[in-house]
Amino acid sequence: MAAVRTIGRLAREAGVSVETVRYYERQGLIDQPLRGGGPRHYDDRALAMLRYIRVAQSFGLTLREIHSLRGALGTGRDFCVSLRRLVEARLEAIAVKEAELRALTAELTAFLARCRERPADLPCPVVEELASLTTASAAARSARAA
Amino acid sequence: MAAVRTIGRLAREAGVSVETVRYYERQGLIDQPLRGGGPRHYDDRALAMLRYIRVAQSFGLTLREIHSLRGALGTGRDFCVSLRRLVEARLEAIAVKEAELRALTAELTAFLARCRERPADLPCPVVEELASLTTASAAARSARAA
DNA sequence: ATAGCCGCCGTACTAAGGTACGGAGTCAAG
DNA sequence: CTTGACTCCGTACCTTAGTACGGCGGCTAT
Numbered sequence: 448m449a450a451v452r453t454i455g456r457l458a459r460e461a462g463v464s465v466e467t468v469r470y471y472e473r474q475g476l477i478d479q480p481l482r483g484g485g486p487r488h489y490d491d492r493a494l495a496m497l498r499y500i501r502v503a504q505s506f507g508l509t510l511r512e513i514h515s516l517r518g519a520l521g522t523g524r525d526f527c528v529s530l531r532r533l534v535e536a537r538l539e540a541i542a543v544k545e546a547e548l549r550a551l552t553a554e555l556t557a558f559l560a561r562c563r564e565r566p567a568d569l570p571c572p573v574v575e576e577l578a579s580l581t582t583a584s585a586a587a588r589s590a591r592a593a
Numbered sequence: 594m595a596a597v598r599t600i601g602r603l604a605r606e607a608g609v610s611v612e613t614v615r616y617y618e619r620q621g622l623i624d625q626p627l628r629g630g631g632p633r634h635y636d637d638r639a640l641a642m643l644r645y646i647r648v649a650q651s652f653g654l655t656l657r658e659i660h661s662l663r664g665a666l667g668t669g670r671d672f673c674v675s676l677r678r679l680v681e682a683r684l685e686a687i688a689v690k691e692a693e694l695r696a697l698t699a700e701l702t703a704f705l706a707r708c709r710e711r712p713a714d715l716p717c718p719v720v721e722e723l724a725s726l727t728t729a730s731a732a733a734r735s736a737r738a739a
Numbered sequence: 740a741t742a743g744c745c746g747c748c749g750t751a752c753t754a755a756g757g758t759a760c761g762g763a764g765t766c767a768a769g
Numbered sequence: 770c771t772t773g774a775c776t777c778c779g780t781a782c783c784t785t786a787g788t789a790c791g792g793c794g795g796c797t798a799t
Contacts, residue, residue, distance in 0.1 A: 610757085610758080612759080632765090656756070656757095657755085
């Protein structure tokens with residue numbers, strides 16, 4: 448017979464830490480294991496559940512979302528629909544994020560270009576913008592120090 | 594003469610909350626304002642600094658990074674170089690992030706396609722994968738309830 | 740029999756960037 | 770003279786996904 452799967456063994460098999468398993472249990476993400484006052488011991492479902500959580504996480508779902516799917520887990524089609532909706536929402540969020548990053552890339556690239564185009568003896572636009580307040584600040588510091 | 598710029602007025606002008614200004618002061622991001630035991634009052638430098646922080650944040654710099662730049666703020670070219678390095682590092686990080694998001698998009702899209710291609714009476718791959726443990730789980734719950 | 744690992748438990752801590760709270764003091768207007 | 774707006778301060782709390790800690794008990798190999 449196979450050795451009893453304790454929390455440490457389960458964690459190793461699933462590639463997570465013991466603390467993570469305990470954490471998931473507290474969050475209601477995995478079933479409370481059966482145990483008669485003693486150590487927890489886990490069956491294959493627990494292992495499958497941990498693996499599933501990692502897949503869902505790799506899809507970008509939060510633990511909260513994964514938890515919200517648990518209610519539908521027993522109900523085949525509902526679960527499918529719920530999961531699909533979450534994944535679709537996730538795709539939209541990613542598209543937004545990607546657009547933001549593209550815009551940011553454009554902005555930063557343009558900034559660097561402006562920065563590099565300047566003659567070596569002239570500072571970046573940002574420095575120029577801050578120049579007055581910077582020197583004023585330095586002057587004020589000197590005055591206070593004196 | 595202009596009214597004294599208190600923390601509330603400064604916060605409104607910069608578009609942040611009073612608490613945020615206090616927080617930045619605690620973090621050493623903006624100069625301690627002069628005050629004789631009474632309320633803080635701020636000059637234009639403080640306002641410019643807040644605006645600069647927001648610009649730097651919009652560039653994706655963390656407050657920690659912004660703080661690390663403060664040392665170079667008074668030294669024109671050093672500041673310029675430091676800022677450029679941070680922005681370049683940021684651009685690289687963004688490129689990595691974008692690649693990750695593209696890969697994730699591809700994976701999720703493929704998943705949804707697989708999901709949708711299936712006949713209406715068959716569940717998603719994920720559901721299929723979980724089917725055994727789901728029904729086993731449901732059976733176990735029924736058994737415990739009975 | 741003792742060292743060392745494993746399990747148990749609750750609680751506190753991390754990053755980042757603030758937000759919220761509660762009590763007290765100050766100021767001007769009605 | 771009171772109301773309301775504003776300020777002061779320290780401290781606690783929020784999000785997410787865990788990590789870390791400390792103390793205690795039990796199993797087992799040496």
